[in-house]
Amino acid sequence: MANRCYIRSVAQVSCQQPLCDDWLSAPLSHDGSYAGAVEPQTRGVISPGDARRMGKILKRTVCTAYSALTSSGIEMPDAIVTGTGMGCMENSEKFLTDLVLNGEHCLKPTLFMQSTHNTISSLVAITLKCHGYNNTYSHGALSFDSALLDAWLQLRSGGIASALVGAHDEVTPSLARILEHTHPEYAFISETSMAAVLSAEAGEGPAVVVEDVRMANNWTAEDVAAYLGDEDRVIIAGTNGNALNDEPYARVLDALDAPRTVLRYKHVFGENFSAPAMAFYVGATLLTRQAMPAFLVEKDGGHGAGAPLESVTLLNHAGLAAWSVVRLRRL
Amino acid sequence: MSERILVTGAGIVSALGRGVEATYGALLQGDSRIGRVRHLRTEHVECPVGEVDMSNEEMASLLGVSYPVSALRTVMMGMMASREAVDMAGLDVGDLSRSAFISGTTVGGMDNTEEHFRALMDAEATDADYEAMKYNDCGASTDLMAGALGHFRMVTSTSTACSSAANAIILGANLIRAGLVDMAVVGGSEALTRFHLNGFNTLMILDTERCRPFDRDRRGINLGEGAAYLVLESERSALARRARILAELCGYANACDAFHQTATSENGEGAFLAMSRALSMAGIAPERVDYVNAHGTGTPNNDVCELAAMRRIWGEHLPPFSSTKAFTGHTTSASGSIEAVICLLAIMRGLIPRNIGWGNPIEEGAVPVLDNVEGADVRYVVDNSFGFGGNDSSLVFSKYNDDNGK
Structure with missing residues (x-):
């Protein structure tokens, strides 16, 4: 008998107010195609000396991890599993700039030490003194889903009893410019950090579980539709208003028999390789709060106003025929 | 099972x-x-x-x-x-x-x-x-x-x-x-x-x-x-499908040293945990390990800490161990699988590769395999890979035994 995987807490830093749910009632709106993150207060979480040395993504990571752990009541997770598409981009870019402009001498070790993708997950482990399983996935828009799948499998099998799972990407102005060229399907580029605490045991609040995590590399729209069952009534899709991005989602929704309520999130939180983690954050938040703000609703599939929200299905298209489906359910 | x-x-x-x-x-x-x-x-x-x-x-x-x-x-x-x-x-x-x-x-x-x-x-x-x-x-x-x-x-x-x-x-x-x-x-x-x-x-x-x-x-x-x-x-x-079986992956574990982004703790806590959890999953006593392909990067810090971790598991009598990084260089992200192939060769062909470049022990008795051993009966091997951030993984490969006896 597989263990359940409860979502004990979620926390985010993004272009919305950090480490809170203010976006539910008063979402910040952003003009233009790129918005940086609203930085969290680090005081009380990171010492001023450490904060000076740490890059932005590392500070956001520590703050979201700290926030999620604190509200979960779990101080020491059994595992830390992280997704990041580009890792510590700011430091990598600085190191590379020095290398290209000034040659291969007089480079700064700190920039390199804090430039690998797993600097992020390691920093959390070092901060917590957590000796448990630690892994990092860097696979484009499936980085978070890969991390979630890994933790979910280990929780279900009983290998671990809790996990801190997250996804983090920082987007420098030059990376934003590059992404506009390399990812013409994007609409609004942003920076996001998300941390969630998963546990085999329910916490005190409403019980929300991760029921299924599925990654596929070779699915047609019909395959996706076939995998989505009748119970997947409310779908959080990765649509963003850009036809290049939305067309595969439209084909899936067309292939479904019954109408579904489709929610979107990328117009609120923006897009980068870690954005699918924000769908997880939104889904968990809506199930916990029993909320469904109108600005998230892209297509009303007849989910009655005031009707209880039982489950949310996250649908993420990650390029070509790669998809992920995550099912969250309120018990 | x-x-x-x-x-x-x-x-x-x-x-x-x-x-x-x-x-x-x-x-x-x-x-x-x-x-x-x-x-x-x-x-x-x-x-x-x-x-x-x-x-x-x-x-x-x-x-x-x-x-x-x-x-x-x-x-x-x-x-x-x-x-x-x-x-x-x-x-x-x-x-x-x-x-x-x-x-x-x-x-x-x-x-x-x-x-x-x-x-x-x-x-x-x-x-x-x-x-x-x-x-x-x-x-x-x-x-x-x-x-x-x-x-x-x-x-x-x-x-x-x-x-x-x-x-x-x-x-x-x-x-x-x-x-x-x-x-x-x-x-x-x-x-x-x-x-x-x-x-x-x-x-x-x-x-x-x-x-x-x-x-x-x-x-x-x-x-x-x-x-x-x-x-x-x-x-x-x-x-x-009647596949040819090269070996069994009978144990694996990852643990975090949680000490420093680029240095290893003195007692090799992460390495110790990775090796001991992998051996525990394999369900074998450490004494049954015939060869350890060490991470062995050749930095002053890694090698002494990895040895410390090995001592915590095997005590005075270390199993045959070598680092093959003086053969290949440190292939960083690929090293875990490159050295896994070397471990498979140890199991399949009985070749325990030597540790090139060794002259003097770090501590008494810590002598790696100095000459290639051929024709060895290698049943269990441990493959160590340790990354920045104290990301430590150990794999245990074994000769496949279809009677399930260990």
């Missing part, structure tokens, strides 16, 4: 050559393949490296690939090694559709990024510069390798620096155990780049002579490059 995970294919390219047979031949011969840099364009010619002795053009020609793949050394090496693994296992198109492809890399297409970076920073980049950036993140590298083989059920990338390939192997095994796939092509690929050669150089942990793992006077790493992949398969699937 959970599903047993078998190894039914392997492929490798490194400074030791291309293919499992060439690698075996080079190990048997016993000479280091570390030398002066030839293919990477770097000012640091004082740092010896273990390069795959082919230019990008030669790799592209061998593989029959054109741009952009021809500009992505990590991808091309990965294609060579993963193709060999899939062919050895005899996987067909139908098999791939019930398989995962999981690859570890950290630099991805950084070598190609370096070529276009100046133009990109000047904001005078051409479409070609932007086009190149489509293929340079870790996931894009993996997608290109997987796509060259066929249609996998799922594809992802681990990126935990020098333990990346080992962690890809761990995920693959967990996916098979969970029944999500029957097989997984798992490993890692990493090309030398100016980025990480210079990065390691700023940390002052590159030796300007050939590296000397576990030697008292060791001074650091020689970087290397390469790729290696294993085909992991559930016992049920392997037996059903």
